Amino acid sequence: MSDLNTPHKRERRKEARPGELLEAALDLFVEKGFAATRSEEVAIRAGVSKGTLFLYFPSKEELFKAVVRENLVRHQTEGAEEIARFEGSAGELLEFLMLEWWRRYGATKASGISKLIMSEANNFPDLARFFQEEVITPGHAMVRAVLQRGIDRQEFRPVNLDLAVHSVITPLLFLIMWKHSMGPCCPQTEQIDPEAFISQHAQLLVRGLSPTESP
Template identity: 80%
Template sequence: MNSTETHPPHKRERRKEARPGELLDAALDLFVEKGFAATRSEEVAARAGVCKGTLFLYFPSKEELFKAVVRENMVRHQTEGAEEIARFEGPTAALLQYLMLEWWRRYGATKASGISKLVMSEASNFPDLARFFQEEVVTPGHAMIRSVLQRGIERGEFRPVDMDLTVHSVLAPLLFLVTWKHSMAPCCPSSQQIDPETFIRHHTELLVRGLSV
């Protein structure tokens, strides 16, 4: 046999490579189910099928584990969104609707959207994590929406507006959707359910009418 021939990784090696992702998946499940304060590190380890010591080899504290979950499930999508904005060539109204719909499909419609509700309900008890979330999620997200609005103004498609207030006007209904999803939606009859994508299209239509020159 050729000594330079490569072999597929051993099963234990493959398991080790996959372990950080398995820990993040387990942590996401528990954070969304129980909240940050109520989730214990040993529960995360048990759900991932490892011991607590193994968890701390990858993530030295529950706080660092939470940050990794946020970066994997939120920050990554924002980076993708910023790249798509730079490449987009169509009207700004279409770009705005596309971004809002993709935000829902990639984040809002997934289990990870429970992170937003968790932060809103627990941030005041964990100021360091609130500061982290503000710096790595909220501020870049606002900057991304601001860049879309500025694009529309510079192209003569949107009228000049108060940027801060308009950014909040864009994002507030999206936060409503994820809050609804993780609170009242499971309890409401089908006749009172909200179709998120229909809601987002309606919202962007109203926004664009108000923004258009």
């Protein structure tokens, strides 16, 4: 018997379907990879028909792009706004940026997208190009802006910013790869505390970037 106290239940579910589809797609992309995930599986996991899936996302590629925009691009946009409002030192801002990146992305299942891109980029160059343009390039620009802010305020010494950006980001990517590969297989005594690791790395970076006194 239908519940007469919950009218328009079907209509409300239809409105929620894009979010349900993105959640189901994220789960499957992280579990199986892009190539092995079939659109039919996403629809089944979301509890809708394949036709409904294609109503919102006309191809698996467009579905993947929507997943990336929801789980990465949105957070980067928020991060850029927070950087602009940050009132502390450049060193504090750098540590804040790195920790928030982990909390909002690295610590979530969505971080498996980065592992997917690393493993499948050669087979799907269009998706790799999309990821480069919408995630990597803006992310690098964000880190670069924080470093430049420190240099402009004479809190950091002048350095090659292109290389410095990689010095900031590479250990974060290591954490993601560890999380989605060896991490679950290692004993508790060999686990890495991500936030402690990030804080120490940020402090080492800030110390290395600090202006040195003249002899």
